[in-house]
Amino acid sequence: MEKNNIDIKLTQEILSLDICSAFVGADDVGGIVSFVGTVRNQTKGKSVLKLDFEAYEPMAISEMRKIGEQVLLKFEIKKIAIHHRTGTLKVGEVPVIITASSAHRKAAFEACQFAIDTLKETVPIWKKEIFEDGEIWVSATP
Amino acid sequence: MKVKLLSFGITKEMVGGFEKNMELPSGTSVESFLEILKKEFPALKKLTSLRVAVNEEYVEGSHEIMERDEIVLVPPVSGG
Numbered sequence: 108m109e110k111n112n113i114d115i116k117l118t119q120e121i122l123s124l125d126i127c128s129a130f131v132g133a134d135d136v137g138g139i140v141s142f143v144g145t146v147r148n149q150t151k152g153k154s155v156l157k158l159d160f161e162a163y164e165p166m167a168i169s170e171m172r173k174i175g176e177q178v179l180l181k182f183e184i185k186k187i188a189i190h191h192r193t194g195t196l197k198v199g200e201v202p203v204i205i206t207a208s209s210a211h212r213k214a215a216f217e218a219c220q221f222a223i224d225t226l227k228e229t230v231p232i233w234k235k236e237i238f239e240d241g242e243i244w245v246s247a248t249p
Numbered sequence: 250m251k252v253k254l255l256s257f258g259i260t261k262e263m264v265g266g267f268e269k270n271m272e273l274p275s276g277t278s279v280e281s282f283l284e285i286l287k288k289e290f291p292a293l294k295k296l297t298s299l300r301v302a303v304n305e306e307y308v309e310g311s312h313e314i315m316e317r318d319e320i321v322l323v324p325p326v327s328g329g
Contacts, residue, residue, distance in 0.1 A: 144329050160328070163257050163321055166305040167328075191328060203329045223329055231302065231321070232328030233258030244259035245327035248295050 113175035114188040117168050122204050127188040131208035136185050140215035142223050144203035146196050156237050160193045160202055163231040167191070170230045174222050178207065181221065183214040189222060191232060202234075250275045250316040260299070260322040263292040273314060279303070280310035282320070297325045 114130045116122075128139055146158050171189045178187050188206045196202055203226070207218040234245050254269045261267050264286070273282065279301045287293045300323040301308055307323070314320065 161257060162328075163255070163302070163305075163323075166302055166321070169305060227326070227329045229307075229326070230328045231257065231323050231326055233324070234327045235258075244324070246297060246325040247259040247327075249297055 112179060112186045113172060114186075114190075115168055115171045115175060116188075116190040117162055117164055117171070118190070118192060119194040120192070122190045122192055122201050124204055124206070127190060127204050127206035130188045131186040131206050133185055133208065135210060136208040137210045138212040138215050139206060139208045140212065140219045141204060141206040142219045143201055144223070146198050146200050146202065148198045150236055153238050155198060156239060157198070158196050158202070159235040159237065160191075160196065161233050161235075162191070162193050164193075166231050171226065174225050174229070177225070178218045178222050182207075182209070182218040183211070184209040184218045187218060187222065189226070191226075191230070193232070250277075250314075252314060252316070252318045252320055254320050254322070256322045258324050258327075259296070260293065260324045263296075264290045264322070275316070277314050278310065279308055279312045279314060279320075282314055283310070286322075293322075299324055 175187050185208045190204045192202045205219050205222045207215040209215040236243050252271050256264050302321040303318050
């Protein structure tokens, strides 16, 4: 597997769908699929003001890279970009972009779904939801 | 033996700080380490799940901790 088919980024800067699409593009690609995660304005009826993302950076990067490697083995895709943001994000901002390219669309759809589902299980990144009247680490306690 | 404990997310609040230097009996497994920690910081028992990473890799309970390891508490992750 060629390492240069995977682009991993963990950053405090604004993420760019254009950069992800440009990375995965190639002449033998027939389709590009992206998953763009956005900060939602409410959780269980409570208004969310903002989210704070924190990462164990070296391991988050290596776990994201493992997902990229798994995706390349599992699906007929050409390239994948997995970009995640840390720090404080407001409603509507983008904490994650996953973009995959393939010769035929099905593989790229499946790869994006698998990658975001796995990221949410394995990558050591945590978010705290901040409401008007308090804050909570997401999924931490029952 | 000396080890370094890093705590992220809610565990940072539960153990009262991001980084702690700890002294453990040599040959301590991850499972026994968690028992020690939960006795000292009972709030950890409230977590939905608690995984442990050693030197940037997830490890099982039977994994033996070594001198100077970097041990990381991984409460339920919530990226994306």
